[in-house]
Amino acid sequence: MTFTQDFTAVGDNLALSAIVAVIPILYFFWALAIKRMKGHMAGITTLLLALLLSVTAFNIPIGMSIMSASQGIVYGLLPIGWIIVTSVLLYKLTVKSGQFSIIRNFILSITEDRRLQALLVAFSFGAFLEGAAGFGAPVAISAALLAGLGFNPLYAAGICLLANTAPVAFGAIGIPITAVEGPTGIPAFEISKMVGRQLPFISVFIPFYLVIIMAGFKRVWEVLPAILVSGISFALTQYLSSNFLGPELPDILSALVSLFALVILLKFWKPKTIFRFKGEIETAASAEIKKAPDPTYSPGQIFHAWSPFLVLTAFISLWGIPVIKNALTGHYEGTNFILKGINGLGERLTFLPEVPLLNNKIINDTGEAVAAIFKLEVLGAAGTAILFSCIVTKYIARLSWKDVYATAKETLHELKFPILTISSVVGFAYVTNASGMSTTLGMTLAKTGALFPFFSPVLGWLGVFITGSDTSANLMFGNLQKVTSLSVGMDPVLAIAANSSGGVTGKMISPQSIAVACAAVGLAGKESELLRFTLKHSVFLLLIVCLITFLQHNVLSWMIP
Template sequence: MYQQSFDALGGSTAWTALAAVLPLTVTFVLIGAGRLRSHQAVGAGLLGAAAVAAGYGMPPGQVLSAAAEGAAYGLVPLTWIVVNALWIHRMTVDSGHFAVLRRSFAALSADRRVQALVIAFCLGSLLEALAGFGTPVALAAAMLIALGFAPFKAVTLALVANAATAAYGAMGTPVVTLGRVTGLPADELGEVIGRQAPLVTLLVPFVLVWLTDRRRGLREAWEPALVCGVAAGTAQVTASALLPVELVGLVSALTALAAVLVWARLRHRPPVGRRPVPRLIAGGSAQAAQDMLDRARVLARDGWRGALSACLPYLIIVAVFGVAQTPWVHALLHRATVGFPWPGLRLRDWQGGVPAQSVFTLEPLAGGTLLLLAGLVGVAALRIRPGRALRAYRDVLHQLRHSVLTVCGVLAMAYVMGLSGQTAAIGHAVAATGGAMAALAPALGWLGTTVTGSATSANALFGSLQSAAAQATGLPVHLLAAANDAGGSLAKPISPQNLAIAAAVAELHGAEGRIFRSVVLHSAALLALLCLLVYLESTPLLSWLLP
């Protein structure tokens, strides 16, 4: 029986935690330097994690078993989600419906900065609230590319936007998980998160405008960015205080979408200056700019019926996931869930219990399966021939063949680190900082999501640790626990798992390092601001913000 320990290396907690950082350091240095393909960099990180686990005393057989479980989780549900999400998008493109959708967005606004807000932030937030995992990044990036954004710019926008939406993602699953591991009511935690996350929610639209068009974008498109951020942030604060956590993300996304659409309808003015509209931004070409103007002029040819048909696949996704989250349907689907101890794992966590990661949970009627159902309904609704749908599915499988290795490798490394106690060792070292824990609490959640790719997993890993640290230091328990979730969402852009998904969608194979370098500073800057906010909330200066 393997027992996790904070002092596994020579009885030193410092050395134990320092060694645990090695796999992450190796992975991000190799990805960031761009010297290796992503699956090679992740493979090196996995070897590092296995070596550290062996140094901790974990038996080799259990190390292999932990890696196998992580790889299996990479296949189901993550790869299953991405495959079906891209299949739906590919069908709309191949059938010509997405061309109509492009013209509809061009008629709404030919300004790509507004389109980035609508698709990356608003639509991405809606998909995150309903589905989570890699779904919003996959679909938002694909839609931006189809609208004429350069692939690299599109995935950068989709990843950064995801940082503002994951705190209440997947119908509040991260918050519900946090409540379970800490013993605190989920609705109370959600209300505290609603006093932290809106800071990021307010700033991210401005970051998206900056990424799309730099200084000119901020000068000309600050107004829709402000409308979007204020609407989403205000909705988060209000909904987190009045509604169940399962609805906060959904209400915030819909409010932001409605606000931007109303602004685009009533207040939009073409950019000033000498350059034509739309300006050559987001990596677009002169031809792409002219195409967007042409699409806006010929929208009348499509009519509202054509625009509605083009939106139908995405409306079906929202409807399917919305129905699936109603209490009685959710309970019915949940009956198919199967959980079992993963073979070959005999271990205890640092508290003497069974680690949650050692139990493999298979949800056959969730995530990717719901997307598959939505796709089949879309095939029927759009009258797409079965042969065309099958060819689209085959093309998606071919497109993702290299990315599956990266996703499975990332999860294998995460599970080896988690089950051997490396992740907990890092968390324990951070928790030992005493009063400074308030400033570092979001960073712990950020680290957890970086390793696992999931804010839910980060809360499961570090939620109880945050609670224990708060009690030991006299800090508010709700504050630190909530900070773990709010900070965890900010690591979504740099998680190797999401980087692999983004690169696969844009067919930027081997460009994960470049994508990582484009988003890491934004993620780190937002994290620093959140750390400052949480620290101030632990002092009389801003403690009044807490409910």
């Protein structure tokens, strides 16, 4: 038995169908932002509501709907949940060994100003991790670092989600852009060029915006040189690399240039006043006389303390190299002896079973059967790269296996509810995709006609909110963007790029991202507070991308490659 997706299932009307399709999304916002449910309860009830509507309104057989949810739940565990567990474990190991206290003092030696620490860790270092690993690792690790430096955990999570806007489109060695070439037929390099002519406007603005949120508009001018150096160096490198090298390296290069440029600036320039959060200022003022001098560390001690994160960078970069990635997943076809050996192990640790009742049983809008597999790439998963980093860290930090085991047990205990949240919301995303609910919403937005160039990024924003991934949003709506843009006289390269650029602004409110960020800083159950923090910023930045796209279509068409 097969199921053909019907995008006008409710009353044979697209608008009515879209109203029903948006109900689970509105419910999720209500559950978190208004009702303030715990994340796992909001996720589970949203999944149950989506299952009910997919069967009763969109007529997908109940078995198919349940199996699509199971496919999403499994994906929520591997690779996403696996990344979160190993990322938090790595951070906890550095804390347990005492290495993190050295890292903390090293960053404080560069600057004690909280605004500049956010630029260094959340913006630059987070972007580097996004470029190398993607998924949840950048937010998890950078948020944990900021919380360890003394940031309010909720603030640390929110700032890192916001900072992560700039690099998402080129994340994980450019996968969001390279992936969309397949379904659209438009070269990834052309899409990379166009995204590189949109996102730098956001990238140069994000450091400025971060400081406004943290300290207010008046305190921006005190660190304006740092903001300009951080933002302009990142944006300029992002433009040059995306337009002349391709989609693989913009994040890594932009992050490194921005990080080093800011560190060099801080060697010669310091803000006149050191900004700390209100409670910290009061504490510092009352304890100033009693305060002991900060310990000084040798370059060797500093390098040793940072080495777990250097090892992490090496592993996730290695895992991202295409030829090695192929070997780790059992798809290597070369003759190199070492890679052939890894390929054999990767093949044995890669499991791709079909999803029962679902594989090739759903017919999509193009009349094609949709493959459905449980993609279990154990060795090739980014979380496994982080696990290897944890093992190496065990020896670097001279921890016993007993310490590692106790820390791992503690980590799993703390993350049980966040992992449940992530699995349920990914299950929800898969149900909406399988039933056709997400495509119904996309087709409704595509009916905006002459205003479509303005609303085109909203499709990407919606896709990332639902799936938690710019890659998935591009695969979901990329071809719809192409077809619709041609019908309204819009350049398809601009429309597909707008899908990716709009998607980055939805990352900070995606249920997956919210759950990951809360898990990283020990705020499981506080997802509603984090969503309330990020929602307005997401909508504001989305409107900027919408305006940029509209102007590039109507006034600045010379910017389209």
